[in-house]
Amino acid sequence: MMRLVVGLLSSTLFCVVAASAAEKPNIILLFADDISARELPPYGSSVWSPPEGGDTSDMKYRAKTPVLNRLAEEGCWVTTAWATTVCSPSRAMMMTGRYAHRHKWWTNGDIGEVQRRDGVYEKWPLYESSPLQIGHIARQAGYGTYWAGKTQMVGDLQKFGFDEGCFTPGNLSDKDNPYTDFKHTYVNREGQRVLLNVDTGEPADTYMQHGWYWYPHVRLMNHPDSDQTFQWWPNTPESRESFGPHTYGPDVELEFVFDYMDRQHAADAPFFIYHCSHLGHDAFDWFHPDVNTKWPGAPIVKWDGSAYERVEPQISGDEGVYDTHGTVSEPGIHNHVNYLDYQMWLYRKKLDELGIADNTIVIFCADNGTSGYGKHQSDRQKGTHVPLIIYAPGMTKQGRQDILVNLADFLPTIAEIVGVEIPADYPIDGESLWPFLTTDKTTHRDWIYAYRGADQLIRSQYLMRDGWGRWWDVREQPEDLISYPQIDDWNDALELHRSERERLMKIMAPFDMHATEHDAPGTPPNPNAVRGKKSKSKKTNKSVK
Template identity: 60%
Template sequence: MKSTILFLCVACLAVSSSKALEQPNIILVFADDISARELPVYGSSVWTDPKGKNTDAPNYRAQTPVLDKMAKDGCWVTQCWGATVCSPSRAMMMTGRYAHRHKWWTNGDLGTVITDKNKRMPWPLYESSPLLIGHVAQQAGYGTFWAGKTQMKGSDLQKFGFDEGCFTPGEQGAPSNPHTDFVLKPVGSYSGPQINLNSGARVESSYGQFSWYWKPHVRLMNYPGAAPLSWWPNTPESKASFGVNTFGPDVELDFIFEYIDRQQAQKKPFFIYHTTHLGHGAHDWLSPGNSQSWTPTPKVHWDGKSYTRTDPNITGDKGIFEFNDSITEPGIHKHLEYIDYQIWLYQQKLEELGIADNTVLIFCADNGTSKYGKHSPDRQKGTHVPLIMYAPGMSKHGRQDIMVNLSDFYPTVADITGAEIPRDYEIDGESLWPYLMTNKSEHRKWVYSYRGPMQLIRGEQVMLDGNGAWWDVTSEPDDLISYREIKDWGKALEIQREEQEVLMRVIAPYDLHASAHDAPGTPPEEKKQKKKK
């Protein structure tokens, strides 16, 4: 099997690495709805403004000095692909597999299984893929912590291989949080008119949600001394300070750092899977008129060496708030700047504990930016995400013109931790570790993705998008998307025609949406017939 072979290869090739690592800690920061073009290091001529439009306005360009330096000291990958939307990308990351195996085709199109109670439900990833990325790290003796967004519909979060967790807003289907009224409660269905429980106002166009930013819904998993799933705030001190000025991403990082401290006290390595919501739009309870937007964040300031953060000073209630110049304007650029601040906090924590030289730090995202790429099968708008990595002793630095798929992180974590994936356990990812740590010059010849029945694939010469269009990718356009469409293959280069044939053969075994949509043995779902009036 690919991953096992790579595992054996890296054991031999590691001798050529400039610095061997001993059970390195791993921090994987997995952001939400952020296209590669939003990060300055990618050099795009356009990015996204607060309304979701293309812009080249400098004031809407995120400033990310920490990630920029991490890309230089470590490396950044020009072509990293996820799926076109959240659930299948997260499934790809956690399983190391494509949808033809795990059956999570796209949001709202998840393969199903019939339960013992004869109920049809989404097929949980721990059933389709019983050895998940958390299990891989646990198998190698790592402590594992999952923070942030889950997006694991119909699943038991305690079966994913994570010892502890801090979830915002908690798993889908979690009961109402007794600590926050920043909630949109459906009037009828999940997607439709809602009631803002803080203001009492009716919201006509949104979907049911708890706040994951301000005054957040927070649930802890397996916190020491507490029930397996328990609410936060959970102490007299945290209850006294909790309120509208509490910012969910801060809470996540507090619990991550507490967990890291406990692991270090026991001298045990850790794997942090930080699936932050930052990058994702949300209902703005602070300014309800903004509806679904990139909500403001606390203000942070970079002085050239370090960050300082301004404590939020929001006052008011019932949908009427004053910000007192203590939070930012809305916009995805501000979310990216807060991510940059949190990456800096990670680095400071690692230095403080003396483990920076034995910790791998990875930043990437699940799919394209909302209103630009999210859900889109057009070219690689939905699939092209940022990837910046740092590992002490790595042989590669700066720009890396390679192709990477989110499924590659599964075998990469196995290689880093020293876990061995069973030979008969099939995966689709290919480990990045040999490329990062040796003189290996290539990683992949192609990168693949999907959106429901649509298939997307990119090679070194040509790309097929989900609409069935082919594109010439031999040169990179300034905006990272305006490739030349190939309409007449008779005028294409011979090498492009040859690669097209190869890529069509590659994707053929993955084309199972129509023939094997659900778990094996699950009868097809009967389509509901609309009643004629």
């Protein structure tokens, strides 16, 4: 297997606790995209998202997740796990174990900059602000590391601690894919900048994107059959022959993940899979370019009570006129969640096939709230509340766990699992969840924190402050997971809440650096910078429930 010694940390930065390969559990972290906790049945919400976005209680739009349900029962599921409100800062928190006051990834479109010696300003890469990340930790512990799916990162993808990768496609700047025209480009028409659907040659009323679902853009990193660092897939005569509009990006990702697992198992070496699926993210529907579909359909999967059957996609047509021949599901995030459940079933089958199910930790999580409901939202925990299901052999916890977890907790948790000691002089903001999962501990942490640009959110088991500065009584969980009682008269508030508000404000204060330390240390403000927009004020959202 090809291993590039790129961006490795100094051996003095942290030490690896000695352990034989057989004692090291494999780790699979399936990190879904834009999926609120309410979309998953174990969370029991009375409301979820319909295909057009928003709220519904219509059962036909309720996801069906028998495999994730079982995983949550045999392992555990966390009632209150927080990400940030959108992709980039959540991924930064996950990978670094830090909040934005350290890594400066405040929100999408609002990322701290660094000034280079030539005076040019660039977004500050995470491997510079935070040189100890989950990939580095696993690699230094002797794990093979694989990164699949979405990256949402800037800089050199080889410097994040992953040996290999399958990206769909990695960055929007990767425009030279010769194998698919499911992509957008900007053109000048009569003095106007117009976004064009390359497949049809017609303007597209959407945002700039590649096809990461059907007819996907796929790049491989450090694939062992090539001497290239990055290459476009399909990369063989056979794969080019079979590639077409029927090819589904999430399937391609999993195929390469499984190939990597096979190779690591054959080498008797542990693996860490960081699978950042696009599933859950809204997207342009290339099969129906004139229809305002939020979540394009997925391959149809059917559960018979013990196994899944997948209908092989059959797609014909071109240039925006396609026939899916009844092999693609209806639009809707519920079908994306259903497909994630199918992929988790494939993961579990693969682990059984390799005989390593009893030595593999499986984690299912998401990066922020659902589009059209929580994504970008600082209102209560709409944007931050994500599902978290964990299965680890030997766990002492099963089923529902009423604890608080931050995405920042994953880095110290993985470090403890693989036997890496984080130096005392390397500050992180997360706390290892491993002691809670494997001992008789009844609590994990007593507050969690999130951000969206200058907005700050924090909550404990009793009280929550959202990004609009409003306070909420969160002692009991409402049926829709969001309609908490608001506290607006502090003279009439419980003493418990008054004292808790004072404590949470003190905790939050050191993180409030958006206005004062927005960029990399020593970087003067960029005179041409455009900061991310602040969320709407409370005054314009009084009626939100």
